[in-house]
Amino acid sequence: MKKKILIRRMLRSPQFVIGFLIVLAVVIVSLFANQLAPMDENLNHIAARFTAPQGLGAYTTGGYVLGTDELGRDILSRVLIGSKISLQIAFISTLFVAVIGTLLGVFAGYFGGVIDDIVMRATEVTMAIPSMTLGIVIMAIFGPSISNLIMVMIITSWKSFAKVSRNQVMVMRNQEFVQASRALGGSGWHIMMSQIMPNVTTPLLIQLSGTFGGVILTEAGLSYLYLGVQLPNPSWGNMIAGGRTYLAAYPWMVIVPGVALMITVLGFNFLGDGLRDVLDPKQSR
Numbered sequence: 001m002k003k004k005i006l007i008r009r010m011l012r013s014p015q016f017v018i019g020f021l022i023v024l025a026v027v028i029v030s031l032f033a034n035q036l037a038p039m040d041e042n043l044n045h046i047a048a049r050f051t052a053p054q055g056l057g058a059y060t061t062g063g064y065v066l067g068t069d070e071l072g073r074d075i076l077s078r079v080l081i082g083s084k085i086s087l088q089i090a091f092i093s094t095l096f097v098a099v100i101g102t103l104l105g106v107f108a109g110y111f112g113g114v115i116d117d118i119v120m121r122a123t124e125v126t127m128a129i130p131s132m133t134l135g136i137v138i139m140a141i142f143g144p145s146i147s148n149l150i151m152v153m154i155i156t157s158w159k160s161f162a163k164v165s166r167n168q169v170m171v172m173r174n175q176e177f178v179q180a181s182r183a184l185g186g187s188g189w190h191i192m193m194s195q196i197m198p199n200v201t202t203p204l205l206i207q208l209s210g211t212f213g214g215v216i217l218t219e220a221g222l223s224y225l226y227l228g229v230q231l232p233n234p235s236w237g238n239m240i241a242g243g244r245t246y247l248a249a250y251p252w253m254v255i256v257p258g259v260a261l262m263i264t265v266l267g268f269n270f271l272g273d274g275l276r277d278v279l280d281p282k283q284s285r
Contacts, residue, residue, distance in 0.1 A: 070246065
């Protein structure tokens with residue numbers, strides 16, 4: 001697809017534009033979270049506990065823009081640092097998920113037979129168990145930590161990439177250019193990587209965006225149960241969990257991280273839907 005056509009279709013897709021802007025804003029905020037946070041996210045100030053949000057004017061006066069929690073910690077600072085932690089976990093997890101799932105799917109689709117049976121049965125078993133349930137079991141067995149949290153994301157999310165890449169490869173492996181490459185003596189690895197993979201990247205890019213949002217949501221869910229990011233480190237999930245006891249009296253403790261989580265996940269979902277519209281060859285040019 002030509003560059004000008006691609007840019008025009010991006011700009012004509014409301015979902016892509018909205019999703020891209022949200023994701024861009026979230027990424028920038030997470031990259032500069034330490035500089036943007038007005039206070040130490042773990043600093044306790046008991047005298048200021050349950051302070052109501054004071055608005056943007058307090059940002060330059062040392063006040064609490066989004067209020068404080070039960071220990072007097074600045075919620076804005078914790079939300080900002082929480083975005084950094086969540087996106088770091090999501091980025092590392094999604095990278096491993098995409099590589100592992102795609103390679104397994106490509107091998108299963110290209111070689112078929114026993115390899116395909118093993119990979120597909122493994123995906124079916126994984127898909128039969130709800131991701132959150134599987135995550136809770138794994139974290140309960142191995143204990144809560146960042147490395148175990150990433151392992152949970154890999155185990156619960158690789159199946160989507162495997163199925164997408166496998167289905168695409170099964171269609172592509174019988175194409176004439178693949179058969180020609182095979183007839184000329186091309187190795188299986190060369191054919192998969194240089195002939196087939198470039199033609200299956202579009203659905204994988206769409207899957208990547210959706211998976212990223214799903215990983216953030218799963219991490220927040222496990223942190224809500226105190227099986228993910230451990231206190232005092234902030235996570236949107238454990239912030240919501242900590243504020244639920246005070247929801248009626250001090251709702252900002254739940255609303256602020258909840259809105260941040262909702263906007264971020266929606267942004268990645270919009271971006272994925274927008275990419276589908278932009279990259280779909282059936283759309284008019």
